[in-house]
Amino acid sequence: MGRPGAVIEVDRTTPPTLVHFGEGVRLERLPLGSRIVYPPDPLPPIPHPERAIRRALAHPLEDDPLRELLRPGMRLTIAFDDLSLPLPPMARPDVRQLVLEEIVEMAAEAGVEDLELIVANSLHRRMTEDEIRHVVGDRIFQTFYPERLRNHDAEDPDQNVLVGTTAAGEEVTLNRRAAESDLLVYVNLTLVPMDGGHKSLATGLGSYRSVRAHHTVSTLLHSRSYMNPPDSALHASCIRQGQLIEDAVRCFHVETSVNTHCFPAIANFMQKRETDWSAADQAAFLAVKQLTDIAPPDVKRAAFHSMRAPYGLTAVHAGQVDEVHERTLEAVRRQLLVQVDGQTDVVTIGVPYLGPYNVDACMNPVLVVCMGLGYLFNLYRGRPVVRQGGVAILFHPCRYEFDAVQHPSYIDFYDEVLADTRDPAEIEARYERCFAEDPWYRQLYRTSYAYHGVHPFYAWYWAAHALQHLGDVIVVGGQREVVHHLGFKCASTLQDALEMAEQTVGRYPSITHLHLPPLLLADVQ
Amino acid sequence: MRDLEAVRRGWRWGGVRPASWPEAAQPVPERESSLEWARAEPVRSLRWLVQRCLSVPFVRAMTHLRVEGQEWVQSLDGPVIVASNHTSHADTPILLAALPERARERTVVGAAADYWYRRPWLGRLVSLWLNTFPFARTGGAQGVLHSSSHLLRSGWHLLLYPEGTRSPDGRMGAFLPGVGHLAREARVPVIPAHVRGTRRVMPKGRGVPLPGPVDVRFGRPLRPGPEETSRAFSQRVERAVRELGQGSREPEVIGSWIERWRATGERRRRVARS
Numbered sequence: 001m002g003r004p005g006a007v008i009e010v011d012r013t014t015p016p017t018l019v020h021f022g023e024g025v026r027l028e029r030l031p032l033g034s035r036i037v038y039p040p041d042p043l044p045p046i047p048h049p050e051r052a053i054r055r056a057l058a059h060p061l062e063d064d065p066l067r068e069l070l071r072p073g074m075r076l077t078i079a080f081d082d083l084s085l086p087l088p089p090m091a092r093p094d095v096r097q098l099v100l101e102e103i104v105e106m107a108a109e110a111g112v113e114d115l116e117l118i119v120a121n122s123l124h125r126r127m128t129e130d131e132i133r134h135v136v137g138d139r140i141f142q143t144f145y146p147e148r149l150r151n152h153d154a155e156d157p158d159q160n161v162l163v164g165t166t167a168a169g170e171e172v173t174l175n176r177r178a179a180e181s182d183l184l185v186y187v188n189l190t191l192v193p194m195d196g197g198h199k200s201l202a203t204g205l206g207s208y209r210s211v212r213a214h215h216t217v218s219t220l221l222h223s224r225s226y227m228n229p230p231d232s233a234l235h236a237s238c239i240r241q242g243q244l245i246e247d248a249v250r251c252f253h254v255e256t257s258v259n260t261h262c263f264p265a266i267a268n269f270m271q272k273r274e275t276d277w278s279a280a281d282q283a284a285f286l287a288v289k290q291l292t293d294i295a296p297p298d299v300k301r302a303a304f305h306s307m308r309a310p311y312g313l314t315a316v317h318a319g320q321v322d323e324v325h326e327r328t329l330e331a332v333r334r335q336l337l338v339q340v341d342g343q344t345d346v347v348t349i350g351v352p353y354l355g356p357y358n359v360d361a362c363m364n365p366v367l368v369v370c371m372g373l374g375y376l377f378n379l380y381r382g383r384p385v386v387r388q389g390g391v392a393i394l395f396h397p398c399r400y401e402f403d404a405v406q407h408p409s410y411i412d413f414y415d416e417v418l419a420d421t422r423d424p425a426e427i428e429a430r431y432e433r434c435f436a437e438d439p440w441y442r443q444l445y446r447t448s449y450a451y452h453g454v455h456p457f458y459a460w461y462w463a464a465h466a467l468q469h470l471g472d473v474i475v476v477g478g479q480r481e482v483v484h485h486l487g488f489k490c491a492s493t494l495q496d497a498l499e500m501a502e503q504t505v506g507r508y509p510s511i512t513h514l515h516l517p518p519l520l521l522a523d524v525q
Numbered sequence: 526m527r528d529l530e531a532v533r534r535g536w537r538w539g540g541v542r543p544a545s546w547p548e549a550a551q552p553v554p555e556r557e558s559s560l561e562w563a564r565a566e567p568v569r570s571l572r573w574l575v576q577r578c579l580s581v582p583f584v585r586a587m588t589h590l591r592v593e594g595q596e597w598v599q600s601l602d603g604p605v606i607v608a609s610n611h612t613s614h615a616d617t618p619i620l621l622a623a624l625p626e627r628a629r630e631r632t633v634v635g636a637a638a639d640y641w642y643r644r645p646w647l648g649r650l651v652s653l654w655l656n657t658f659p660f661a662r663t664g665g666a667q668g669v670l671h672s673s674s675h676l677l678r679s680g681w682h683l684l685l686y687p688e689g690t691r692s693p694d695g696r697m698g699a700f701l702p703g704v705g706h707l708a709r710e711a712r713v714p715v716i717p718a719h720v721r722g723t724r725r726v727m728p729k730g731r732g733v734p735l736p737g738p739v740d741v742r743f744g745r746p747l748r749p750g751p752e753e754t755s756r757a758f759s760q761r762v763e764r765a766v767r768e769l770g771q772g773s774r775e776p777e778v779i780g781s782w783i784e785r786w787r788a789t790g791e792r793r794r795r796v797a798r799s
Contacts, residue, residue, distance in 0.1 A: 108783045115782060142725060142737050143785045 002041025005338030005520055006273075010034045015274040017513060018285070020350035021477060022363065022397045023300040024292035025270070025285065028348075028494050034511040035344065037385070038273050039520035042259035043335050045312020049095070052316050053102050056254065060319030061327065066103065066252060069183055070110035077178045078103060079152075079205055080187040082121040083131050084356035085195060086258055091308035095256045097137035099187045099316070103254070104140060116177055117149040120186070120204025123211060123452035124357065125406055125445070126151040131359075154207040154452065155442050162209075163248045166240040170213035175205040179249055188255045190328050192336070192379070192519060194227050196255050197325035198242025199235060206241075208436050208454060213237055215458045217424040221465055225378035227521060229329070242321065254318045255328040258311035259335055260518035267307065271518060297362070297401070304353045305360050336521035340385060343524060345509035346501050347386040348494070349376050351396040352517055357451065357459065361403035365482050366410050366418075366456050368396050373473065374462025376514065380522045385512055389471040391501040393494070398478030398486075405449055409441045413456035414485070422487040424464040432457045472504040560659075563652040564633070564681070573630060575654060576621065584622040587736050588726060589788050592623040594743035597716055599625050601746060604677045606715045607632070608704050608762050610697045610770065611686035613723035615734055617655055620684060620720060623741035632682040635660035635673065637690075662689050670707055677711040687759060695724045697770065700763035705755035714746035715762050719769035738785055742769045 008014070016027040017036060030036065046052045057066045070076065080096050083089065100117070107115050117136070119127050132149065133141040141149065152175050153159055161179045163172040178184050178201075186204075190196040203211055214237035220226065222233035229235040245251065263270045267288070269281035277285070292300050315331035317324045355363060355371040363371065372394040377384065386392060402411045417431050432454060435441065441453025467473075473488040474497045483490040491497035501509060514520070562568055584590060598605070609620055617636075621629050638659035642648035651657045658676065677683055685707075687700035708715050722739035744765050749758040 104786060108786050111783070113781055113783065138735060139786075139789050142735065142789055143782050145725075148782055 002043060005040040005336075006038045007338065007340055008036050008038065010036065015277070017515065018270065018274055018350075019348075019395050019513075020270075020352040020517070021395045022351065022368075023297065023304050023353040024397070025289060025350075026395070026477075027285075027289075028395075030348070030494075030513055031498065031511060034513060035340075036513045036515050037338055037340055037520060037522060038515050039260060039338065039518045040335060042261040042271075042312065042518070043314050045259060045261075045314060046316075049098055049313045049316070050102070052313065053099050053254075056316045056318040057102060057106070060252070061317060061323040063252060063319035066185070066318065067106050067110065069250075069252060070107055070112050072111035072113070074112055074182040075114045075180065076107055076112045076183050076185070077116050077118060077181040078185045078187060079118045079120045079175075079178060079201070080135070081189050081195075081200070081204065082119050082124055082151075083127050083135065083359050084124055085189050086191045086262075086309065086311060087354050087356060087359075088262060088305075088307050088309045089134065089359065090258070090311050091264070092134065093137055094135050095189055095258060095311070095313050095316075096135050096187050097140065098313075099254050099256065100136055100140055103185060103187070104143075115144075115148065117144055118175060118177065118205065119149075119151045120200065121151050122204050122206060123154055123208065123445070123455055123458075125449045125451050128449065152205055153446055154211075155446050160207045160209075164244050166213075166237075166244055168237070168240055170237055170241055171209050172202065172213075172241045172244045173207045173210045174201070174245055174249070178205050181249060183252060184249050185252045185254065188253065188328075190255055190257045190332055192227055192375075193229060193329055193332050193521065194232070194235070196328055197229065197235070197238070198245075198321060199238040200242075200253070201245050201251065202238045202241035208452065210241060212432075212436070212454075213241065215461060217428050217461050217464050220461050221468060223378075223465065225380055225384070225465065227378045228381045231381075246321065251321065252318065253321045253324045254316070255324050256313060257315045257328050257331045257335070259314050261311055262309040262518050264307055264310060273515075297399075301353070301362060333521065336379075336519055337381070337523050338520050340512070340522045340524045343383060343387040344385060344390065344512035345387060345505040346391045346393060346498065346511045347377075348393040348511065348513045349395070349516070351376070351394050357455070358403070358406070361406045362399075362401045363396075364402045364407055364410050364414070365398055365400065365486055366414055366459050367407075368394070368398050368475075369486060370459035370462050372396065372463075373466035373470075374459065376516065377463075377466040379514070379516070379520060380524055383524045384466075384469060385514065385522050385524055386470065388469055389505070390469075391472045391474060391504050391509075392466065392470050393474045393476060393491075393497045393501065394478075395476045395494075396478060398475050398482050400479060400482050406451060407456070408444055408450050409435055409438070409453040410451070410456040410459075413460070417456075418485060418487075422467075424461050424467065427457065427460060472501065474500055560652050563656060563658075568653060569630070572653060572656060576629065577626075580618055580654070581622045584618050587734060588619060588722070588739035590619065590622060591738075591740045592743075593741070595623070595625055597743045597745055598628050601714065601716075604631075604680055604711075604713050605682050605746065606677070606704060606708055606711075606713055607682060607684045607718050607743075608687050608700070608715050608766065609684070609718035609720055610692070610766055611688050611690070612692045612695055612720070613727045613729065614691070615723045615727040615739075616686070616691075616720050617657075617684070619723060619726075619739055620718060620741060621655065623718075623743075628682055631680065632656065632684050633658055633676050634684045635686070637662050660685070670703060670710065673707055674711040677707070677713050683707070687762065691729045692724075693729050697763075697767060700759045700766075702756040702759045704762060705749060705753075705758035708758060709749050709755055714748045715758075716746050717744040717762055717765035717769060718742065719744075719766050721770060736789060738788060744769050 226232040436454035444450035634657045636657035638661045642659040687704040688698040725737040727734040
């Protein structure tokens with residue numbers, strides 16, 4: 001059994017702290033008395049995942065066994081999460097592959113001829129052939145691709161149908177094939193509590209028309225945080241939409257969760273607490289640090305993005321969505337939750353090389369904000385780790401670099417929209433519709449591997465809560481003009497950043513460092 | 526230094542080349558061996574052994590090969606040209622495996638001279654294994670057509686890919702007129718052939734084949750009409766190959782997904798047992 005998460009106080013014997021710095025790492029000495037929040041050790045994985053999956057499908061929660069739902073002549077659709085989960089991508093075999101193979105085997109035994117698989121990529125970019133093959137495995141890929149295994153296209157007018165409108169006036173659209181199926185099975189992988197549940201279907205197989213109902217500045221400002229669904233307006237909206245879908249289509253959910261074993265053996269030092277580092281870990285750190293200091297960005301990117309995580313399956317549940325998701329969230333919280341006493345004046349966060357939206361691409365400045373102030377800042381339950389009006393210090397090189405294939409609308413968002421205003425509400429009112437309906441972005445989303453035109457807006461909205469909550473944001477090591485363009489302050493070192501933070505929060509601030517990844521969920525008392 | 530910078534920036538070595546890149550300028554090996562040895566004993570017997578014991582069983586195990594229209598090949602006594610679509614390096618061993626054994630022994634395969642014969646050892650290897658001969662895709666067409674026609678007149682069947690290259694996306698390209706010219710000059714019939722599924726087995730760019738179902742169809746032999754030009758005849762052959770490919774609604778799929786799923790499962794279990 002691994003150790004639970006911990007909050008330690010920095011004293012003279014505390015070794016320097018590992019901080020992620022984009023496609024690199026650095027060691028920082030935090031001031032004496034600072035707190036470091038460490039995630040729990042990875043939970044032991046289920047020893048026989050295939051057996052656990054078969055058991056979950058045979059004994060679902062509040063539903064009939066899947067085998068009994070399958071019959072010849074029916075129309076069956078299986079949807080599954082896209083490449084934004086898990087991060088880094090999982091080493092083969094992916095958990096989704098194991099689940100899909102069991103379901104497909106059952107469908108073959110039942111003689112279900114009309115079966116299709118859909119990647120629930122929503123407004124994310126399409127997955128490439130190799131990425132789909134990696135997730136579903138060779139056997140499913142060989143059998144179904146490309147006729148019966150494809151990406152969801154949220155912009156195809158013929159392939160999306162309006163399911164209805166919720167009581168709160170939210171439109172709900174769904175992939176036509178899924179909507180017209182006799183049974184829709186969703187295979188999910190939940191890494192953090194914001195994933196899964198009703199959000200899977202409502203967002204994954206939705207279109208801009210339905211996603212815009214909850215991906216708004218107002219919803220995100222009323223989600224404290226969206227990593228804790230009961231306190232999230234975003235999830236409340238997704239639940240309303242999901243219930244409408246469940247009324248229209250017979251759904252069967254399979255949810256899985258994995259532990260936090262997110263680095264391969266070669267980068268094991270990133271997985272450990274610094275006090276546990278062996279000489280080999282120190283040597284590995286030095287090697288990685290020296291190489292990342294001298295290597296060109298492309299080489300570093302290729303090396304980092306080739307890492308595959310040896311995640312282990314910790315839970316698998318099947319059946320009706322509410323009961324299944326509750327059990328999944330329990331497993332996720334068991335893995336991520338760390339008790340933290342009280343808020344802090346200053347929080348420091350190292351932003352790693354990878355977020356949900358830059359698999360095999362560089363992390364552009366907008367995504368740095370999304371990752372640092374969106375996802376990582378919101379990894380709390382109850383109250384944020386940093387107090388209202390406090391300061392967040394992010395570590396990231398924050399260069400002006402964009403992937404023109406994956407993020408074309410991000411470039412225009414950064415150059416045109418952020419040059420005009422950084423206020424999320426104003427951006428939403430003035431620019432969102434224009435980007436969302438731009439025919440060129442639409443074309444790139446549908447035929448290339450680009451994120452939807454509206455995606456940079458959502459990335460910026462993710463940070464709306466943090467921008468409202470924080471008194472200041474300082475980026476250590478960032479490119480000065482880029483950081484200023486984002487509306488933040490730039491510092492060369494942590495010491496400089498702390499000096500600057502004191503101007504906002506006063507002398508001798510309390511400091512808390514979130515040691516991630518691996519991910520954690522701070523339960524702030 | 527400025528010149529050095531200009532030169533450094535002016536040329537890009539490696540990487541993706543523009544579509545208009547002058548591939549025609551690639552040197553074709555100057556002295557082409559006649560490769561007579563590949564069609565003489567004891568190499569013929571050795572090749573028969575390799576194909577019979579290794580190549581054909583491997584292809585059948587990997588692809589669950591289904592062949593339609595073999596009778597069109599068997600019904601002909603004299604030499605023929607087999608003209609097929611081309612999506613993968615796997616096409617040649619699969620087509621050879623799909624041919625009746627007697628025809629396979631007497632089939633010579635046209636292989637791109639600028640690709641397979643740039644390195645002598647590779648050229649010799651494919652000539653030994655698949656009975657290939659260098660077929661220049663660019664320049665010197667007359668010489669190649671003469672040597673091909675000589676092979677046909679000597680009684681050898683000829684397997685050609687008139688598209689000239691592998692399709693990058695599975696869609697069939699236009700046929701070059703050489704096949705029509707050759708059929709007219711040697712006065713032999715052309716058997717259209719369509720291979721379906723090899724793009725999954727080994728798509729362009731992949732070096733290792735993966736298991737997957739493959740379907741080969743041979744069509745009715747075609748002969749050039751007395752007034753028909755080489756180009757018109759090539760287009761007729763192209764249409765025939767396309768028609769063979771339109772046998773099912775899902776062009777790359779054979780049978781239902783359940784059949785494919787079970788087939789791959791059996792294969793996987795066999796691999797696991799071995």
